[in-house]
Amino acid sequence: MNITVELDGRRLDLANMLEISLPIDFSMSKERAWYIGPPRREPVRLGDWVGSTREGGSVNFYNLTINPHAHGTHIETAGHIDHTYTVSPSVGLLFFKAFLYTASAGESGALSFSELWPSIPSDVQAIVIRTLPNTHDKAHKSYSNTHPPYIMAADAERLARKGIFILLIDLPSVDPERDNGALAAHRSFWEHQLPHSPKPALIGEFLYIPHTVPDGPYALHIQHPAMNTDAVPARIFLIPYL
Template sequence: MNIQIELDGRRLDLARMHEISLPIDFSMTKERAWYIGPPRREPVRLGDWVGSTREGGSVNFYNLFINPHAHGTHIETASHINHTYSISPVVNPLFLKAYLFTAAADNSGALDLLTLWPALPYDVQAIVIRTLPNSPDKVHTCYSNTNPSFLTADDAKRLANSGIFILLIDLPSVDPERDNGALAAHHSFWEHQLPHSPKPALIGEFLYIPDALPDGPYALHIQHPAMYTDAVPARVFLIPYI
């Protein structure tokens, strides 16, 4: 089988597609952020019957207890901050024009995007922000009570005004860990979407982008379950061009 996909005349190198998402792992002993503990998987118990082959049951039949924001890569709609918005995170189109950019924080903790703006393609639809430092240990980091870096509301606005409607970052949040509930970058990004941008605009958090992937343009593909809530787990892929 030979499948070829083009995005605006550029062929996608599917053989070098890279997953940049962090799975929800039920062997985790702590959350990745937000102080709530690890995800849980518990067998259903109905009288004497148990949904666990390990415990003698005929089949594995589990209840899952997860929080998309705390336990792995997720995407969220504006319903994360306002119940009147759509709660269906539909990614459209299937492949998006994305740009990968690496940023470090300044002394305030805000990410420095100064060199992004002259490099950003005019027709980009999604931005993927890799933050420094970027050790492989990042995939196991628990960010609770660490005050990681963040985006400013002005930069979130500028991203939205650039036509970007998918904002992805490798941190627990685009906003500071503690900001008294302001979530200024979330609000700014969603409030400044261009009228013609596809809806809903999405924010994705908790990625990991290896250093081997250079900054620059990629195609982006996002998979997620059919769930109606403010945030859902997601698989995210960067695809180089040929």
């Protein structure tokens, strides 16, 4: 069986799609971000019965304790900053027109987008931001108290006004680690969405994009569980064009 998928007339190379998300790893022994300990997986115990075959139970039957923001790749809606927002993380489409851009930060910690603006196509729907340095240990790094780079509110606004409604980054947040709750880039990106943009606009964080993947246009595919909350874990794929 051969399946051909086109996005606005461009064929997708599905055989070489690349996952750029980090799983929630229940074997982790340290925190990932936001001063929260690792995720927990604990067997259900009902009297003498235990939901663990390792402990002699008939099946594995676990309770999971996770924080999507702190434990792995996730997507979030405006419900992250506004309790009145109708939370639904549904992405709506199977594939999006995306652009991968590698950014570095200046002394202030803000990421520079000076090389992005003249190169990004006008019809892009999603931006994937890979930050420098981009060593392999980024996939396992603990970010608490490290003050990673961030996006300035003005750049988040400019992305939104270009028609981008999916903003993805390989760091725990698009905002500074400590900003007294301002979340300026989050708010700016959501507040300046164009009227015709598909809803909800999404921000995704905690990705990992290998350094061997070149900047440029791709298709993007997002998978997530059917959960209605401000943020959910996600699997995210970059797909090259043929």
